[in-house]
Amino acid sequence: MEALNITASTVAAKHPAYRNYIPPAAARRMAPAVKMGVVAANVALEKAQITQPDAILTGSGLGCMQDTEKFLNALLENNEQFVPPTAFIQSTHNTVGAQIALGLGCKAYNNTYVHGSLSFESALLDASLLLEDKPDAKIVVGGVDELGTEFVNYVKMLAEKETPASKIPMSEGASFFVVSSEMGNAQVLLRDMNTCREISVAEISNRVGSLLKENGLSEEDIDTLILGTTGAESDVYYKAVSDAFPKQTTQIHFKKYAGQYNTSIGFAVWFAVQLLGEKNTVSDRKNILIYNQEDGRNHSVIIVSRC
Amino acid sequence: MSSLQQELKESIIEALNLEEFTAADIDNDDALFGDGLGLDSIDALELIVLLDKDYGIKLTDPEESKAIFQSVNVLAAYIEANRTK
Structure with missing residues (x-):
């Protein structure tokens, strides 16, 4: 790339x-x-x-x-x-x-x-x-x-x-x-996803935290955050989410690489798959959390893990 | 007539987005459908719209269309005889 x-x-x-x-x-x-x-x-x-x-x-x-x-x-x-x-x-x-x-x-x-x-x-x-x-x-x-x-x-x-x-x-x-639901030759595990139309800035990190907890994970288990940051006013949501994670968590702002379009989160998922690597290869990443929203609406959180 | 044939070839290429062709690639007697240019039924619809828009010819009989769209030469002759603009 x-x-x-x-x-x-x-x-x-x-x-x-x-x-x-x-x-x-x-x-x-x-x-x-x-x-x-x-x-x-x-x-x-x-x-x-x-x-x-x-x-x-x-x-x-x-x-x-x-x-x-x-x-x-x-x-x-x-x-x-x-x-x-x-x-x-x-x-x-x-x-x-x-x-x-x-x-x-x-x-x-x-x-x-x-x-x-x-x-x-x-x-x-x-x-x-x-x-x-x-x-x-x-x-x-x-x-x-x-x-x-x-x-x-x-x-x-x-x-x-x-x-x-x-x-x-x-x-x-x-x-x-x-x-598919079979692990077989799967490259990564798409662990969970949560979406909502509207949520307050104060609530978003709790929403992310709840999803992690439902999947037996905590903020410390996430190696990399992939965020849809754009520089616009609604970036306060990304700040709220990233503030809830340890400072050493890697942050990637995927729209710098893919641009802005309605389905650009698909690129973020592809990016996560590349970072997690092939099943039998070495990767220091285990769990990636993707968070995206547009103008403070249409929030989505996706957790992807290495198989 | 030859300028009409050239104009038709260019219109067909543009309307049907035949990226692989130039006007010089299309012989006046080449079959437009089937083994010639390989056009299909959606292209036939585009050609019907093209005839109406550019030459004021309204085709309503599918059998008639089949005969008219045989080749650039046949199409040009039909346009010369029936055009209203």
Whole structure:
């Protein structure tokens, strides 16, 4: 992974050579979110040595924004006539999950969660419920968002009105994983997750502490905190959480590496997996806690442990 | 006619996002569907919208569309005979 110094207020993903993963005939209709999602899901499946998952669960805050913008702008420009059918078909949020399924020829349960900055977590929650129902299931679950071309500017304008404003550029990306209830060849243990819409700054560290306790852990057991710090006013939540942990706990601010988008916490989970390392490799980290929120809302805490 | 054919090729490439093609890659008699350019039913919808938007031609009969979209030459001839703009 290469870290770049970005000064712009938006930053596009560094895209792979899609022709290595998607036939050109299929790729020509795909917007960046679809391409990123299809490739990320396929790489995850390949690593897990699974060809047919038992479910495909996708989270996306804004869905296929590029085609949505294209379709709506065409409606406006052409007086609600001559609307481009491809942009309409591809504009729905579930296009990513659908294209993953089409590429795999997979007719299993397929659902997309569109819950703003809790979209990835909602998909993950569905995966955990599904695993309770079908313990032997192998589920591909992920989050994806794309910048688009226009709407992101309005989001930026709102973000810049905050005092202090976020120092993190708007971005895009996709993170997909294969989850199962079997330890087998698992790389990491996704121990627990807790989300809530609203909570006070005074209560957040207790919420995190309760989740740790429910999992037989304490603040001292966490090696690394991965936080969604942006420099904005709502960073007081991150301070409240980090203050509850010992001073020597490593802190990583993941949005410095991934940028800001609704499902960027998927990147944080991927980051945690990399830090914990492969099952049979040496790592000095055992437990990682990820905490993210957006503008003081949509809080999520995820605990990931080494197998 | 040849400028219309060139214009059509460029419009088709843009509307259908045929990233792999340039206008020079498409022969006037190449089949647009099937073994030629390999277009499909969604592309046919895009072409119907393109004809309406750019040339004022409304196609409502699917069988008629199949015949018109045989090749750039056939499409250009149909446009010349039926265009309203």
